[in-house]
Amino acid sequence: MLRDLDRVLYHESTILVRLDELAAQITKEYRDLELTVVAVLNGSFMFMGDLLRRIPLPLRVDCVSVASYHGGTETTGKVTFDQLSIPDVKGRHVLILDDILDSGLTMDAIKHKLGGLGAKSIKVCVLLRKLKKRMAEVDAEYVGFDIGDEFVVGYGLDFQEKYRNLPCIGVLLPEVIEAGFAAARAAKDKE
Ligand code: 5GP
Ligand code: MG
Secondary structure, three states, rough: OOHHHHEEEEEEHHHHHHHHHHHHHHHHHHHOEEEEEEEEEEEOOOHHHHHHOOOOOEEEEEEEEEEEOOOOOOOOOOOOHHHHOOOOOOOOOOEEEEEEEEEOOOHHHHHHHHOOOOEEEEEEEEEEEOOOOOOOOOOOOOOEEEEEEOOEEOEOOEEOEOOOOOOOOEEHHHHHHHHHHHHHHHHHHHO
């Protein structure tokens, strides 16, 4: 898998040092509140595990399942929720965790959904934030790293459901992305 990368942006050790800092900040700011973490699956599973074990607060964890990419490398602009996974956040202080803030459409949709369910406060924590103009007016209060506007994989982030278990974050070789798209087209033609 590593050899499919053009470049590593963040090694595991760098990510974990940054998570120590983020966790300390979150712990301090929520120490007198009852915190409910809502993690956005699948992309945030590794981030969630590593971050939350560094936060020594009696928090609750819920997960929501949404999709907006559907196998490509750009957002489709349509965010779909797995209705069964929507947590009861009425009256709770919610911290939404996601892998990456890109167009902002996903986070905007989740914030609206949880706000509509009566959350007392909602803040956002993302591992990565792309520096670009967003399609929705949304930002994160806690950010691991700001990155350029390019497609990244690893540490929970996938390309066609692969590379999520890479311990680092990196950029795929263009030919690997091309080959992935070609394979997807071929599989579709066969249907
Ligand atoms: P947004 O709605 O902000 O455009 O996209 C958010 C979701 O799209 C993220 O939670 C993530 O699953 C996916 N996404 C956005 N940018 C990237 C990227 O560079 N790499 C990967 N693998 N997924 C991304
Ligand atoms: Mg995601």
